[in-house]
Structures are given as structure tokens and as C-alpha cells.
Amino acid sequence: MSGVYKKIDVVGTSPVSFAEATRAAIEEAGRTVRHMSWFEVAEQRGAIKDGKVAEFQVTLRIGFKLE
Template identity: 55%
Template sequence: MNSVFKLIEIVGTSSDSYEEAINNAINKASQSLKAISWFEVVEQRGAVKDGKVVEYQVIIKVGFKLVD
């Protein structure tokens, strides 16, 4: 069986961790995209305020199957 996938790039954030930022991005994307098959972390970065990390940010590519 042949399949076709689409790849998009999204950004997830969290005040706690990179892992939670990834989960937040996937959970939100899953609300509108069905058949998500994989993700790839493209970039990790964060925001700093007063010398402390206040936000973790990830850019991820998400692959999902196109359905009829």
C-alpha cells in the first residue's frame, strides 16, 4: 500500500522542560491533524529573564498521513 505524508513545522513551549514543550506541541497539533506519524526536533532554545530560564521552546517537524 502506498502512502503520502505531509510535513509541517510547529513550535511548542513550556515553562518546565523541553520534553513538555514537545508534548504540548504534539497534543495541540493532534487536535486538528489526524494520523500524525512522527516528529523531529529541529531546534531547541529558551527564554531567560533575570538570569533564570523562564521558557523552553522547541521547533519540531511533524509528519502526518494524508487521507482520502
């Protein structure tokens, strides 16, 4: 795995779960970022509305190889 890699931060959201927010963030990033190799969860948080969980939010660091 020699080479040079870059990391970017992205935030995914979902009304369903942290896992779904993670999938959404990776799929959306994959539309413009090539050679994605790994991700790490940097933060998890959510939004509350009327005393209930309204949204799950996850900040991911995605690593990809530079060309």
C-alpha cells in the same frame, strides 16, 4: 507504509522542560491534524528572564499521512 505524507512545523513552549514543550506541541497539533505518524526535533531554544531560564521552546516537524 506506502502513501503520501506531509510535514508541518510547530513550536511548543513550556516553563518546565524541552520534553514538556514537545508534549504540548504534539497534543495541541493532534486536535486538528489527523493521522500523525512521527516527529523530529528541528530546534531547541529558550527564553531568559532575570538571569534564569524562563521558558523552553522546541520546534518540531510532524509528519502525517494525507487522506
